[in-house]
Amino acid sequence: MHIHAYEKIWLALSIVLILFLLGSVTYGAVGPGVAMVADSEAQIDANALDEDDRFAEPRVEQVGENEYEAYVVAYQFGFDPSPIVVPEDSTVTLQITSRDVIHGFEVAGTNANTMAVPGEVAEVTVEVGEPQEYGIVCNEYCGAGHHGMEGKLHVVTEEEFESEDGGDSE
Amino acid sequence: MSRTETAGAPTDDAGGDEEFDPVGTLALIAVYFAILVLAWVYIYYIEFLGRDLVVVG
Numbered sequence: 001m002h003i004h005a006y007e008k009i010w011l012a013l014s015i016v017l018i019l020f021l022l023g024s025v026t027y028g029a030v031g032p033g034v035a036m037v038a039d040s041e042a043q044i045d046a047n048a049l050d051e052d053d054r055f056a057e058p059r060v061e062q063v064g065e066n067e068y069e070a071y072v073v074a075y076q077f078g079f080d081p082s083p084i085v086v087p088e089d090s091t092v093t094l095q096i097t098s099r100d101v102i103h104g105f106e107v108a109g110t111n112a113n114t115m116a117v118p119g120e121v122a123e124v125t126v127e128v129g130e131p132q133e134y135g136i137v138c139n140e141y142c143g144a145g146h147h148g149m150e151g152k153l154h155v156v157t158e159e160e161f162e163s164e165d166g167g168d169s170e
Numbered sequence: 171m172s173r174t175e176t177a178g179a180p181t182d183d184a185g186g187d188e189e190f191d192p193v194g195t196l197a198l199i200a201v202y203f204a205i206l207v208l209a210w211v212y213i214y215y216i217e218f219l220g221r222d223l224v225v226v227g
Contacts, residue, residue, distance in 0.1 A: 006192060010199045017206060024214050032219055033226045093227065110223035125227030134223075 037114045037122050041095070046118035049073060049099050054121075060086055063093075072096045072151075074103035074116040076143050079136055079151030086128055086153070087161035093125045104139030107153055115140060128155045 003011075028034040049055040054071040058080040063069045068090055073080045075098065086092045096105045096116045103116040107126075114122040136151035156164070 004190070006196045009196065010203075013199065013203050017203065020207065021210060024210065028214070028219060032224055034219070035225050035227050037225070091226075107223055109221070111218065111221050111225055112223040123227075124225055126223040126225060128223065132222075 034111075035125070037124055039120065041121035041123050043119050044097065044121060046097070046099055049097070054095060055097055055099075060084060060092075066090045067093070069093045069095060072105070072116075074098045074105060074138065076100050077138070077145035077149040079105070079138075079149075082136075083133075083152035083154040084136075085161065085164060086155055087158050088131050088155055089129060091125065091127050093123060096122045096124070101142050102140050103142050103149070104137070106137050106139045108135040108137050110134065113139070131155050131157050131160075 044052055044055070055073050058071050058073045060068055060070045060081070066087075066089070068086050070081075070084050070086065070092060072084060072094055074096060084094075094105075094112070096114060097120065098116040098118045100118065102118070104113070105116050105122070105124075106113040110126075112124055112126050114124050116122060132155045134153040134155070136153055138146060138149040142149065
């Protein structure tokens with residue numbers, strides 16, 4: 001079979017392009033460590049969240065040096081806790097579930113984005129930097145009040161975080 | 171006068187490349203290729219990886 005030289009060039013280019021796309025995703029996983037939200041967490045009873053260790057009292061908890069876990073419950077129509085307050089320059093694992101219908105959990109303008117499904121726990125680990133206030137939106141239509149469903153993620157300085165740690169309220 | 175791949179006899183096939191060189195098509199594909207590569211670099215490396223709160227686990 002005869003293949004024109006130019007045709008060989010653009011066949012090769014298309015293969016290069018595919019390898020570049022695959023290579024980029026591989027680089028993302030190996031270099032910056034980009035991960036997907038998996039279904040690795042065990043199922044829970046969405047009707048008995050008040051008996052659950054993590055979600056009876058939605059909160060932020062320190063689990064290691066500079067490592068925090070936030071247990072977040074999405075409901076019609078909001079997120080608990082709100083705001084989620086975490087210290088700057090820390091690693092935060094968000095565990096998110098829903099107590100009623102399927103919700104979305106998207107930290108607006110960032111890559112932290114998952115579904116909140118009743119009975120399932122979505123686990124998202126992120127590294128937060130400078131003090132900043134992020135908005136959280138529900139991006140799955142969840143009912144009449146969906147458009148107003150929002151939360152807050154506050155990244156605060158160490159001092160502010162320490163001072164808030166004692167008291168539960170703002 | 172145009173010719174197709176099958177039209178030429180095997181003996182003069184080698185000369186076929188010289189007669190039909192679609193440089194315009196080659197240039198167009200090169201431009202498309204460059205656009206795709208630049209778009210991907212922008213979308214993945216700058217817009218996606220450059221955003222806050224990259225999910226790492």
